[in-house]
Every structure is written in structure tokens, then in C-alpha cells.
Amino acid sequence: MELLEPEILLQLLIGGLLAGALYALLACGLNLVFGVMRVINLAHAELMLMGAFGAYVLFTVFGLHPLVSLLLIVPAIFFVGYYLQRFLIERVVGRPMLTSLLATYGLSIILINLGLLLFSADFKSIPALQGSFLIDELAVSKPRVTAGLISLLLTVGVYLFLERTRLGKAIRAVSEHAQVAAICGIDVRRIRMLTFGMAAAMAGAAGVMLSVIYSFWPGSGVDFIQKCFAIIIIGGMGNFVGAFYGGILLGVVEAFVGGFASTQWAEAVAYLLLVTVLLIRPTGLKGVARA
Amino acid sequence: MPDGGRRFNSGWIGVVLVVLASLAPLGLNDYQQSFLLQVFLVIALAQAWNLISGMTGYVSFGHAAFFGVGAYAGALFLTWGFPWWLAVMKGAGIALLLAVPLGFLTLRLRGPYFAIAMLGLNEVGRIVATLWVDVTHGGTGLTLSPELLPSLDVKYFTMFALALGATLLVAGIHRSRFGLELRAIREDEEAAEMVGVNTTLNKVIAFVLSALIPGAVGAVYVMYTSYINPSSAFEHARNIEMIVVVLFGGSGTVWGPIIGAGTVMVLRELLWAQFPAAHLAALGVLLLVVVLYLPGGLISILRDRQRTRPDVLR
Numbered sequence: 001m002e003l004l005e006p007e008i009l010l011q012l013l014i015g016g017l018l019a020g021a022l023y024a025l026l027a028c029g030l031n032l033v034f035g036v037m038r039v040i041n042l043a044h045a046e047l048m049l050m051g052a053f054g055a056y057v058l059f060t061v062f063g064l065h066p067l068v069s070l071l072l073i074v075p076a077i078f079f080v081g082y083y084l085q086r087f088l089i090e091r092v093v094g095r096p097m098l099t100s101l102l103a104t105y106g107l108s109i110i111l112i113n114l115g116l117l118l119f120s121a122d123f124k125s126i127p128a129l130q131g132s133f134l135i136d137e138l139a140v141s142k143p144r145v146t147a148g149l150i151s152l153l154l155t156v157g158v159y160l161f162l163e164r165t166r167l168g169k170a171i172r173a174v175s176e177h178a179q180v181a182a183i184c185g186i187d188v189r190r191i192r193m194l195t196f197g198m199a200a201a202m203a204g205a206a207g208v209m210l211s212v213i214y215s216f217w218p219g220s221g222v223d224f225i226q227k228c229f230a231i232i233i234i235g236g237m238g239n240f241v242g243a244f245y246g247g248i249l250l251g252v253v254e255a256f257v258g259g260f261a262s263t264q265w266a267e268a269v270a271y272l273l274l275v276t277v278l279l280i281r282p283t284g285l286k287g288v289a290r291a
Numbered sequence: 292m293p294d295g296g297r298r299f300n301s302g303w304i305g306v307v308l309v310v311l312a313s314l315a316p317l318g319l320n321d322y323q324q325s326f327l328l329q330v331f332l333v334i335a336l337a338q339a340w341n342l343i344s345g346m347t348g349y350v351s352f353g354h355a356a357f358f359g360v361g362a363y364a365g366a367l368f369l370t371w372g373f374p375w376w377l378a379v380m381k382g383a384g385i386a387l388l389l390a391v392p393l394g395f396l397t398l399r400l401r402g403p404y405f406a407i408a409m410l411g412l413n414e415v416g417r418i419v420a421t422l423w424v425d426v427t428h429g430g431t432g433l434t435l436s437p438e439l440l441p442s443l444d445v446k447y448f449t450m451f452a453l454a455l456g457a458t459l460l461v462a463g464i465h466r467s468r469f470g471l472e473l474r475a476i477r478e479d480e481e482a483a484e485m486v487g488v489n490t491t492l493n494k495v496i497a498f499v500l501s502a503l504i505p506g507a508v509g510a511v512y513v514m515y516t517s518y519i520n521p522s523s524a525f526e527h528a529r530n531i532e533m534i535v536v537v538l539f540g541g542s543g544t545v546w547g548p549i550i551g552a553g554t555v556m557v558l559r560e561l562l563w564a565q566f567p568a569a570h571l572a573a574l575g576v577l578l579l580v581v582v583l584y585l586p587g588g589l590i591s592i593l594r595d596r597q598r599t600r601p602d603v604l605r
Binding site for chain 1 (some may be wrong): 403
């Protein structure tokens with residue numbers, strides 16, 4: 001069986017870890033929002049695609065390399081998220097789960113169809129990074145390595161921000177208990193705007209990274225949001241670190257299923273994982289969900 | 292709600308609508324009749340969604356999957372020589388068989404798990420229909436030869452019967468103890484459990500009933516279009532339409548989905564028929580507006596005028 005050669009296994013593992021880092025970046029943002037305001041943002045993957053299409057426009061119109069446009073897109077989408085929170089999400093915080101689910105679902109429908117009107121349903125891709133690094137027998141594609149490493153860097157950066165800074169501490173405090181945080185003098189509304197902005201920026205960055213690896217269209221979000229849900233349920237809802245591990249796990253499992261079975265089955269892995277976890281441990285593998 | 296006068300009135304409106312719909316084929320051309328058929332389709336689907344999500348507050352983002360399964364079942368049984376009415380029943384039956392385990396899996400959990408699990412269901416259906424080439428012919432789809440298909444009148448009345456049946460089912464449940472228990476789950480699930488409501492079983496029964504309807508509707512739909520492929524059977528837009536129609540009309544009510552379906556379908560026909568993406572974007576805006584500013588839907592405006600407490604989702 002040729003597939004069982006160590007080089008191939010290593011290759012699959014590396015590919016899986018790199019893809020997993022991208023998933024982790026995306027899912028950590030989703031989980032951050034859930035942790036702080038108990039809102040599941042169904043439009044999270046559309047914010048990601050906003051980043052991908054942003055990179056596409058900057059590349060085709062101005063010839064900007066995606067890694068350069070990352071520096072423009074991340075702050076831009078931070079502000080999109082900040083004001084989305086201010087004018088839309090803030091209204092559904094604290095309301096029943098149903099309300100926030102439906103509101104963000106409405107937002108995602110609007111964004112997808114605006115995307116279709118602006119960019120049509122054709123697949124887009126950015127041929128900026130190509131080729132692969134060769135290390136002995138291993139060939140790892142350059143775009144995947146770049147995207148994976150930058151995603152990893154950003155996720156760890158956000159983690160350190162949350163753990164080490166005063167503002168990060170305030171965000172964690174609101175996530176623990178918003179009322180007590182407010183009593184301690186934390187401006188909870190502002191923290192929520194910052195959090196949503198940050199999560200949106202993470203999604204946007206993931207979108208730019210996605211744009212150098214995959215081709216995408218305005219409807220691509222569905223696959224990704226599904227994977228994100230599997231990840232945050234595996235990792236525990238509201239748990240940042242759990243979402244990171246969940247993302248890596250999904251990336252690796254997908255890579256192996258894709259390698260041994262078919263890439264189409266790999267697409268179903270997320271859903272199967274989700275269902276399995278719901279069956280055996282409804283509160284996720286790590287942490288307790290308080291929904 | 293104990294409001295005999297209003298119920299009496301809405302009952303008469305219902306009778307008038309039923310008579311009109313039954314006589315309509317006499318005076319309408321094929322195009323108009325097809326349009327009404329599609330309105331019935333949306334009403335039936337909306338009532339199905341209303342049954343689980345409007346009544347219990349558990350949002351299903353994947354109900355179109357049952358429609359897709361029903362459509363494939365209908366097409367296959369028709370090509371295997373079954374009569375059309377049996378194919379419709381098989382469509383409903385297979386959707387039911389799928390819903391029972393799925394309901395027990397996702398509905399024993401509280402909170403957003405059900406919504407999340409259902410969100411991907413439609414996509415899974417599409418993938419399975421694409422990969423299972425032996426049965427579904429994959430992306431090529433299934434084409435039904437015209438001699439297998441019943442006439443437009445038969446399809447019209449079947450769809451009408453489904454819309455009417457779904458509405459009567461919702462109305463019946465609305466008045467029953469079962470309906471009361473479902474609404475108790477929606478308002479406060481823990482309190483409902485405390486007073487002895489078997490919440491899981493109630494939710495699963497509501498879910499299974501609500502899956503059966505799209506299964507049957509899908510089977511009739513495939514006879515209407517005479518062609519099905521994975522993306523037309525498991526169309527995401529159908530989920531959106533179902534949800535928006537119910538919320539726009541007034542979720543958890545008997546008339547809300549009918550009012551919502553009528554309004555949205557007429558708007559679509561008049562304004563957005565040429566631009567599907569604009570139509571869906573407009574539905575998204577409608578959804579946001581309703582969720583934020585009119586949580587009771589259109590019907591709450593009518594009811595407020597009659598000074599009755601709106602019996603709707605907060």
C-alpha cells in the first residue's frame with residue numbers, strides 16, 4: 001500500500017496542520033463572539049469572504065499582492081465589524097438565541113446576494129503565490145505554507161492579546177460575567193464592539209489567506225461556517241483555546257480522509273464529527289457550554 | 292387564545308379561500324394556475340417550518356433537506372412504475388424515516404445545537420445526491436418522461452390539499468394540549484419540564500410531523516418540474532423562503548404563514564422575478580427588519596388593531 005509510506009503520511013499531516021491553522025483562525029473569532037455576547041454569528045463566513053473578495057479586487061485592480069492587502073483589509077474589516085455590532089448585533093444581545101440566529105442569518109443572506117450581484121457566481125482565485133517548497137522528498141505548496149503560518153501567527157497573537165493585556169482581560173471579564181464586569185467599571189458596550197470588530201478582522205484575515213489557496217465564490221461561506229460549527233462544538237462553545245485545537249483537529253482529519261478516501265468525503269467529515277460529538281458529548285470535548 | 296369572535300371570522304375567511312382555490316382552475320390559464328400551485332407549495336412548506344420552529348422556538352435552518360429527499364423519492368418511485376399518489380406518500384414516508392433519528396439526536400439538546408446541526412443538513416443532502424450516482428444519476432439529475440406525470444389539475448389539487456392539510460394540522464395542534472405544551476417549551480423549557488411536559492418527545496413529534504410535509508411537497512414538486520438535480524432539490528434559497536415567509540407573516544400562528552406566503556410570492560412575481568439574487572437579498576432585509584422591529588410579523592399589526600394580545604414569538 002503506497003499510501004502508508006511515511007513520506008506520504010507526513011505530507012498529509014503537514015497539509016492538515018496548515019489547513020487546520022486557517023480553520024482555527026476563523027473558528028476562534030466565531031467562538032470569541034459567542035463567548036462575549038452569547039450570539040452565534042451566522043454571517044461569520046461572509047465576513048471572511050469579504051476579506052477574500054477585498055484581496056481579489058485589490059489584486060485585479062491595483063495589482064496588490066494579497067500579503068500586502070492583508071494590512072489594509074484587516075483594519076477595514078475590523079471597522080465593518082465594529083459598526084455592525086454598534087448598529088445591528090447590539091440590538092439582539094441578550095435576546096433569545098432564536099432572535100440573534102435569525103438576525104445574523106438575515107445578514108448573511110444579504111451579504112451573499114450582494115456578493116452575487118457584484119461578483120456573479122463564478123469562482124475567483126488569485127494567482128499570486130505559486131509553486132512549492134521542496135524539502136528532501138516532501139513538497140509543500142508555498143501558498144499553503146504562507147497561509148497556514150500567517151493564520152497561526154494571528155491566532156496566537158490574538159490569544160496573547162487576550163491573556164496579556166488589560167483590554168484582553170476586560171474582554172475575558174465580559175465573557176465570564178457581563179454584569180459583574182460592568183460593575184467593575186468596564187464599558188461593556190464598547191468591549192462588545194471591540195470584540196466583534198476583532199472577530200470580524202480575524203475572519204477577514206482568514207479570507208485573505210483563503211484567497212491565495214482556494215478559489216471562491218460568494219456562496220463559499222456555507223462550507224466554512226459548517227466547519228466552524230463542528231470546530232466550536234468539538235472545542236467547547238465560547239472556548240478560544242478549544243476552538244484552536246478543534247480547528248487543527250478538523251484540518252488533520254480532513255487531510256487524511258481526503259488522502260485515503262476522496263476529497264468529497266473529506267467535505268462531509270466536519271458534519272460527521274459534529275454529529276458524533278453531539279451524540280457522545282453534547283457539551284463538547286473541552287469546556288462546558290453555557291447556551 | 293380564547294377569542295371566539297375572531298376565530299369564527301377567520302374560519303369563514305378560510306372557507307371562502309378554500310372555495311375560491313377549488314374553483315380557480317375553471318377561470319385561470321395554465322400560467323396563473325402554476326403560480327397558485329407555487330403559492331400552495333410555499334404555504335405548505337411554511338406551515339411545516341411553523342410547526343417546529345414557530346411553535347417550539349427551535350429554529351430549523353435545514354428543512355429544505357426534507358423537501359429534497361421527498362423530491363428524489365417521488366422521482367424515483369415514479370420511474371419505478373408506482374402511481375403518482377403512492378410516490379407522494381413514499382416521499383413523505385422517507386422524509387419521516389430520516390427525521391426520527393435526526394430529531395432524537397439533535398432535540399434532546401437545548402440551545403443552539405439543533406439550529407447548528409440543521410444548518411448543514413441541506414448541504415449534506417446535496418453532497419449525497421451528487422455522490423450517489425447509481426440511484427440519483429449525480430449531477431446529471433433525473434428527468435421524468437411526460438407519460439408518467441399526472442395532469443396540471445391533479446398536481447394543483449394535490450399541492451392545494453397539502454397546503455390545506457398542513458394548515459389544518461397546525462390549527463389543530465394550536466388548539467390542542469400538545470400545542471400548548473409546545474408553546475410552553477418555547478416560552479420556558481425548564482419550567483415546562485418541571486410541570487411534567489415530556490419536552491424531548493414533544494419536540495421530536497413536532498419535528499417529525501414537520502418533516503413529513505416537505506417530503507410530500509417535494510414529491511409533488513418533482514412532478515410539476517419533471518426534472519430534478521442535486522442543486523434544485525437541495526436549494527438553499529428554499530430554506531430562506533420558508534423562514535422569511537413564516538416570520539414575516541407571524542410565526543407560531545395559523546394565519547401568519549398564509550399571509551406571509553401570499554405577500555412574498557406576489558412581491559416576487561411583481562418585483563423580483565427577473566433578479567433571483569436581488570430577490571434573496573430583499574428577503575434578507577425583510578428578515579432583519581421583521582426580527583428587529585416587527586417580531587410578531589404582519590399578523591401582529593392586524594391583531595393589535597383588534598386589541599388582542601399577539602400570540603407570537605418575542
